[in-house]
Amino acid sequence: MTATKQNNRLLSIDLARGLAVFFMIAVHTLEVFANQEVKNSVFGQIISFLGGPPAAPVFMTLMGFSFIYSNKSELKPKLLRGFKIFLSGYVLNIFRGVIPFTLATYLKLDVIKIFPLEKINAYTILTTVDILQFAGIALMIMSIIQALQINKYLILLSAFLISMISPLLWGIQLDIPIVDQILELFWGDLPIEFSFIANKIAFPVFPWLTFPLLGMFLGETVKNSIDMNRVFNYFGLFGIFLIGIGAAISFSNYQYHFNDYYHSRQGAMFFICGFVMVWLYLTKLVIDNIPTNSLFDLLFRWSKGVTNIYFIQWIIILWSIAFFGINNSSFISTILLILTFTGISHFTNEFIIQRQKNK
Numbered sequence: 246m247t248a249t250k251q252n253n254r255l256l257s258i259d260l261a262r263g264l265a266v267f268f269m270i271a272v273h274t275l276e277v278f279a280n281q282e283v284k285n286s287v288f289g290q291i292i293s294f295l296g297g298p299p300a301a302p303v304f305m306t307l308m309g310f311s312f313i314y315s316n317k318s319e320l321k322p323k324l325l326r327g328f329k330i331f332l333s334g335y336v337l338n339i340f341r342g343v344i345p346f347t348l349a350t351y352l353k354l355d356v357i358k359i360f361p362l363e364k365i366n367a368y369t370i371l372t373t374v375d376i377l378q379f380a381g382i383a384l385m386i387m388s389i390i391q392a393l394q395i396n397k398y399l400i401l402l403s404a405f406l407i408s409m410i411s412p413l414l415w416g417i418q419l420d421i422p423i424v425d426q427i428l429e430l431f432w433g434d435l436p437i438e439f440s441f442i443a444n445k446i447a448f449p450v451f452p453w454l455t456f457p458l459l460g461m462f463l464g465e466t467v468k469n470s471i472d473m474n475r476v477f478n479y480f481g482l483f484g485i486f487l488i489g490i491g492a493a494i495s496f497s498n499y500q501y502h503f504n505d506y507y508h509s510r511q512g513a514m515f516f517i518c519g520f521v522m523v524w525l526y527l528t529k530l531v532i533d534n535i536p537t538n539s540l541f542d543l544l545f546r547w548s549k550g551v552t553n554i555y556f557i558q559w560i561i562i563l564w565s566i567a568f569f570g571i572n573n574s575s576f577i578s579t580i581l582l583i584l585t586f587t588g589i590s591h592f593t594n595e596f597i598i599q600r601q602k603n604k
Contacts, residue, residue: 272296309460
């Protein structure tokens with residue numbers, strides 16, 4: 246494996262993650278602010294798709310992929326890091342949700358009248374399970390898998406089984422409050438269906454653990470490969486195969502299989518996993534054939550600052566509801582908001598990076 250190929254591989258991963266950062270900001274802005282006409286437009290459908298398979302599933306797959314290349318080998322630090330990420334999810338819930346919601350309620354802002362208060366309150370917002378809670382749990386699980394030196398094909402089999410059996414687990418409770426709160430993290434399903442809040446449990450471990458485990462398998466395969474290009478070509482071909490299977494399974498009942506995105510069933514999981522593999526192949530192809538440029542450099546920086554940007558964009562977007570309302574923005578306004586939030590997130594991340602360098 247040459248240094249150039251190794252570098253290209255890492256750059257292709259950064260490119261995929263950097264693109265996912267932009268798609269993430271765009272789709273969150275669309276979901277919160279765009280009116281129904283914009284959402285139903287070709288523009289809205291494109292943003293919705295880009296904020297789907299190329300965003301969170303790519304993030305989580307690359308999390309597993311990058312985990313294989315981590316220099317840290319001890320179990321305890323990895324478990325501790327996972328737990329910190331898990332807790333950070335609740336910290337974000339406080340700053341992006343609980344505080345602005347409580348203030349809006351106290352100040353009796355008009356926007357609060359839009360919320361279905363029988364479903365949404367400060368406690369609901371605090372205990373919402375989002376991607377950071379899931380990422381923390383996933384990191385701890387991957388750390389244990391690595392410590393046990395589990396064969397990569399068993400990891401892949403586990404990913405497959407999780408994607409298949411998850412719908413059988415969703416919503417199972419034991420009517421014991423503390424226990425049920427824990428079970429929610431793994432297979433909770435509590436639909437809210439309000440604007441941008443489709444489900445209180447946005448990222449349950451089942452089925453989302455499928456993606457980090459898939460990433461571990463792909464990362465292990467690439468790490469031990471002799472011919473990098475050949476491996477990525479196989480990723481692309483097998484990805485197309487999975488997309489075909491997913492489409493065939495979902496054809497007779499699309500709504501059932503794709504469900505609410507956060508609780509995707511079997512056909513959708515095949516499709517999304519296949520798309521992620523094709524996407525990684527395409528980003529490798531782009532890096533191999535297009536010289537590094539300023540756009541790539543920007544995406545690489547976003548890739549490295551993904552956690553900062555995730556925090557920043559959500560806080561900015563949800564606090565901005567007080568000024569722009571919910572689902573009121575026109576086509577032009579939505580585009581301007583996407584660009585504005587992206588710019589603010591970028592420059593705030595740059596400020597944080599600079600402060601850290603000066604310490």
